[in-house]
Amino acid sequence: MQKQTTDVPITLKVNGVDHSLNVNSEHTLLEVLRDDLGLTGTKRGCEDGTCGTCTVKMDGAMARACRVSLQRATGRDITTIESLGTADELHPLQEAFIEADAVQCGFCTPGMLMAAKSLLDRNSHPSRDQIVRALGSNLCRCTGYTSIIDAVDRAANANGNGLPPAKPTPWEPRWRTDATDKALGRAEYAADLMMPEMLHAAVLRSPHAHAELVSVDTSRAEALPGVQTVVTAKDVPGLNRFGRSLKDQPVLADDKVRQIGDAVAAVAADSPEIAAQALSLISVDYRVLPSILNPADGLKPDAPQIHEKGNILVENDYSWGDAGAGLDEADFVIDHTYNTPWCEQAYLEPEAALAYMDDDQVVIKTATQHSFLHRETVAETMNLPEDKVRIVPTVIGGAFGGKTDVSCQSIVALLALKTNRPVKIVYTRAESFATTPKRHPFQIRCRTGVTKDGKLTSLDAEMLVDTGAYASAGPGLFMRAGVSITGPYYFPNASIRGKSVYTNNTLAGAMRGFGAPQVAFAIESQMDLMAAKLGIDPLEFRMMNRRGATSKDV
Secondary structure, eight states, X not given: OOOOOOEEEEEEEETTEEEEEEEETTOBHHHIIIIISOOTTSOOSSSSSSSOTTEEEETTEEEEGGGOBHHHHTTOEEEOGGGTOOSSSOOHHHHHHHHTTOOSSOSSXXXXXXXXXXXXHHOSSOOHHHHHHHHTTSOOSSSOSHHHHHHHHXXXXXTSOOOOOOOOOTTSOOOOTTHHHHHHTOOOBGXXXXXXXXXXXXXXXXXXXXXXXXXXXXXXXXXXXXXXXXXXXXXXXXXXXXXXXXXXXXXXXXXXXXXXXXXXXXXXXXXXXXXXXXXXTOEEEEEEOOOOOSHHHHTSTTOOOSSTTXXXXXXXXXXXXXXXXXXXXXXXXXXXXXXEOOBOOOOSSOOEEEEEEETTEEEEEEOOSOHHHHHHHHHHHTTOOGGGEEEEEOBOSOOTTTTSSOSSHHHHHHHHHHHSSOEEEEOOHHHHHXXXXXXXXXXEEEEEEEOTTSOEEEEEEEEEEEEETSOTTGGXXXXXXXXXTTTTBXXXXXXEEEEEEEOSSXXXXXXXXXXXXXXXXXXXXXXXXXXXXXXXXXXXXXXXXXXXXOTTTO
């Protein structure tokens, strides 16, 4: 049965202008601002009031727009980032943010500025501790917060030096070229894009970690008024496989699903609400299979096979000297196993893309760290020459490696090709968490030998890595890990072995030097343990064993 949504009247004042609107009864103030009034400076990040990107002022007080219902918003006086300043006359807070380099990816900036403005309106000279407390619930993934606190401090002149904000000079670092647009809230991220006759996409995802697809019935969804098309694997015109290193991930699942959140079908509809409702009308019959949730289980002889080629993605072995002999000649051998967890990049901007046809060329505007990979992937999966695919990178609201891989781009391209209309998709935060690459979890057993006078003799390391359901950047992982596990230290003998194993967990990929942070944790922990065993200062021990060290150095 079709869920009925109704429009309701609402009156409110936004940035000094009175508005009387009829809006979807399920919308919050955030949707009213962004979708009904086109004020996209207020960002949608987490959808539950956690991140602070949607911060506005309501009747002079700070509010999270995503948590303000229409009932609460009615009759209120709302102030958004668009009213704070102009390109010709920036607000002092905006100037201070730019000058302090507090504007980086910029996705948190409008919310930060509105929270800071609320603070300064009630306390014109806050202390740094008061600034920290006032902005503590606004998240930022780029700056480390220090530059943001500096900016508010500068704008308030709370440091008491009485000096105006410093202006850049020809011999000093210049402002970021896009900082002004970001501070004004007018930088366009993918989710901010709009086009006439634009459709909205949604993806039906697997609730199972491992299951065969028996059947997919889309007939009820196709019959829903407002649905323009529903696509499944049979609609993919080209190769229904893609991947950064290996083409092992389907655009839309065909034979089986290999992780919770695998895409099974996709809808393009007249509104996000209709698209979401259509998903509930798609019937999927699964035959649930045993799941592998840790890589050790994937190596067992009777383990279910996730891919036809087997569960081992890649094996590597880097060796020099004689690691066994080096351990034998050591006075002490430290043997310890380290485990590092999955890690989500937690960029504040969820994945989004807008696809449309420009004559016979499909254009995808999206946040991407690898536009050429995305073009190649869309071309191959859509069976198009590469010159018929154009990727237009938008402003990126944080990425940290996670927006290197293709996520929604092929799906939204397929929907645009099927409907010949612009189609936009914006991931929910739950979709982003569940379906995009994370940092690889490692299990690292390290055995390091050292003489009683502090000389390293050998490193024997064995790494077991969970690559998740698909390869992503996994095949190149040990190149980084193998080089990085010795750190800046000289080991005359080493044996470094690694296996990356498919599981039914979320796929793992790039995140801030993937492979290197995990092994750095292990080897630096080993160095501390060896130094403690020998009673040597940890820094001194490191200096004694650094590469290039000689007797005169120590």
